[in-house]
Every structure is written in C-alpha cells, then in structure tokens.
Amino acid sequence: MLPHSSTTSAFLQELFDLTGKIALITGSSQGLGCVLARGLGQAGATIVLNGRNREKLRNAVCALTDEGLKVHGYAFDVTNSVDIQQAIPRIEQEVGPIEILVNNAGVQRRGQLESIPEATWREVLETNLTSAFLVSNQVIKGMIARKSGKIINICSLMSEVGRRTIAPYTASKGGLKMLTKAMAIDWGGYNIQVNGIGPGYFLTEMTRPLAENPEFDAWLKSRTPMDRWGDPRELVGAAVFLASPASSFVSGQILYVDGGVLATL
Template identity: 65%
Template sequence: MTASSSLFDLTGRTALITGSSQGLGLALARGLAQHGAAIVLNGRDPAKVEAAAADLRAGGARVTSAVFDVTDARAVTHAIAHVQETFGPIDILVNNAGIHRRAPLLEMLESQWREVLDTNLTSAFLVARAVAPGMIARRAGKIINVCSLMSEIGRATTGNYAAAKGGLKMLTRAMAVEWAEHGLQINGIGPGYFATEMTQALVENPQFDAWLKLRTPARRWGKPEELVGAAVFLASRASDFVNGQILYVDGGVLASL
C-alpha cells in the first residue's frame, strides 16, 4: 500500500451509518466497507436492514445490524451500548437518517414539521451524544453529518427540511468547537440532487427533471456512489486537521445562480 492510499485506509475501524438500509446511507456503508471499515447498519425495518447486511456481507464486508429509531433517545442509548459491547467501539459515525414531508409552510401540519426536525436534526444530536464519549476517551473519532444543499438554500414546500438541514450544519460546527480538542473531527457532507428511492418521484417528473438539469452545471442527477469519496476522505486520516466544514457534492449547484 502506498503512503497516499494508506491515508484513506479504514481497516480496523468500525463505522455506524444511520438510515443505511437503502439509498445514500447504503451507498455510503458499501463505500466505507470497500475501504476496509467494519459496518454497523441502522434502520427501523428489520427485514430491510438484514437484506442490506446480507448484500454487504456477500461483498466480503464485516457487518452487524442495529435496528432502532434514531429519534428515540432511550433506544439510541441502549443500541449504541449494545453495539459497542458486542461489535466493538464505534470509530466513525455517519448521521445520515433523514426524511422529507413536503408542504407549503402555511399548509404544513405541526406533525410534519416535528417529524422532519426530529429525524433530520435531533437524531444527529442523540446518536452523536451516545457515541462521542467513547471517542473522547480514546481521543480519536470521526463524525460525518449528512447535510444538504438545503443547509444553504431554500425551495418552496421544503421549509421543514431546510430548517433541519440548516440546523444540522450549525450543529456540525458546534460539535467541532466542543470536541475537536479531544481528537475528534466532525464535518458534514452536503449532497445535491441524487437519484435515490427518496427522490424517485422527482426523477420521474419530467418538469422537475428538466428544471434540475438546467439548474445543475453538471446537467444531471448525482449517483449515490459519487458521494462515497467525500465520506471516505472525512472518515480517514486524510482529514485529521479538517473540522467543522461542510463539503458540498452537488454538481456545481451552489456555484451557480
């Protein structure tokens, strides 16, 4: 192994990726596994999590499952303790769990607001709060919060999502301010528009598809595997002096009016 490639080697490290039974979370789990990490998959549907785990194991990855609701503080605490007792310390945490409930603000139900904030923002606090003490004790750890273009810009009907992702950007920086001195690196990835299960309705909408391709300088949707490089960088030794940053992977959207 060359010195440059060893910077990105994750062998011997364990990564927990929340919301990783499908979509971007599963793509990130697969990518980290391909670079040597042992993987802890998370989701609320046991069947979907186990199917994803079987898929990764077929590729040679060391994988375990952690089925719990990331918005339930007690469940988070118990699950993290169990994982670390049975599978080993968590060296890398990717807070990826997220949902979308679109509605104009004047029509948005309080339940839609709270569900998105709880899942996309509060869960990152709860899971990181459970994982960080072990990292601090070892004076090493990587936390990657999956933010969004909506951490910077808004669009009609996405007020709850934008509020959550904007908050996640600032939570990332707050974590870095408090925990960097203990040897942790906490950063974010900001995906642009990626073709996943969550965005399938938009991909199949000709009007939105055309608008998105005109709005994106790369003139296309992102592919889930194209997020892996950023995650591996932020999970590896290559980012040991990078803290509190958001790396946008968006095909150039934020660079363009």
C-alpha cells in the same frame, strides 16, 4: 493522526485506509445510507447498519455480507433517546468501539409551510436534526475517552438554500450544518473531527418521481452546471475522505457534492 510511511505510495494508501475501523451509519438499510456504508466497508471498515424496519435491515446486511464486507445490523429508533442509550453500548460491547459515526437518517415531508401540521414539523426536525444530537452524544463518550473519532453529518444543499414546499427539511438541514460546526468546536480538543457532506440532487428511490417529472428534470439539469443528476456512488469519495486520516486537520466543514449548483445563480 496522519500515518507514517517510508514510501509515497504506501503513505497515500494509508491516508484513505479504514481497515480495522468500526463505522456506524444511521438510516442505512437503503438509499444513500446503504451506499455510504458500502463505500466505507470497501475502504476496509467494519460497518454497522441501522434502521427501524427489521426486514429491510436484514436484507441490507445479507446483501453487503455477500459482497465480502464485514457488516452488522442493529435496529433502533434514532429519535428515541432510550433506544439509543441501549443500542450504542450494545454495539460497542458486541462489535467494538465506534470510531466513525455517520448521521444519515432523514425524512422529507412536502407541503406549503402554512398548512404543515405540527406533528409533521416535529417528525422532520427530530429525524433530521435531533437524532444527530442524540446519537452523537452517546457515541462521543467513547471517542472522548479514546481521544479519537470522526463524525460525518449528512447535510444537504438545503443547508444553504431553499425551495418551495420543503420548509421543515430546509430548517432541519440548516440546523444540522450549524450543529456540525458546534460539534467541531466543542470536541476538536479531543482529536475528534466533525464535518458534513451536502449532497445535491442524486438519483435514488426517493427522488425518482422528481427525475421522472419532465418539467422538474429539465429545471434541475438547467440549474446544475454539470447538466445531470448525481450517481449515489459519487458521494463515497467524500465519505471515505472525511472518515480517514486524510482529513485529520479538517473539521467544521460542509463538503457540498452538488455538480456545481451552489456555484451559480
């Protein structure tokens, strides 16, 4: 719900204040997930990092703790329902109720559609789409009981458009867009807002090979009205907005942060 304040400046600060909130960000031991976690932490939230690689997770927790943030790390597989059913109650018992959930875990596997093995197809769909269903369905129990919560699904430009050689990814992110809308419909009556963020092309370790390819780099910049790659930190504002009281009447939406790619042919 919206905060109440006697002064305009205090009201605006409260709108985006996450102090005291607990946020779980899946797939956050590195990359965009870690950047989003840092941003939520800087806005005041206690952040819970997740990943399967315990060493990477431990390093991320130490790094963010050194920055003065309140950080916890829990290693579990977001595609494994048994892992999730054990991890979420443990987090809520040891850290507190999860009030913000960011379903960020994702993978990319490239290849011509006709030659993609079934195992690869299933891996991408389970990581990018099914994990959001599994984790949300466990976290939502507490949100419904409290009649309050925020869920942010990390979608993609590929929730709307496609490119060659990434059919499983496109299918998973298109499904995640529609799952976001379904969650917003089913859970809106409990004062739970569910939205998505659709990143465009951002410079990360995963995309660095593309950025270092002169042909792809030139194509991407020509396709992007802002004529550049995104900085991962440029996603933080969208995440804080969707996690905060400022978005108390926003639900079922996908906020594309893409430098204008979807606005042009």
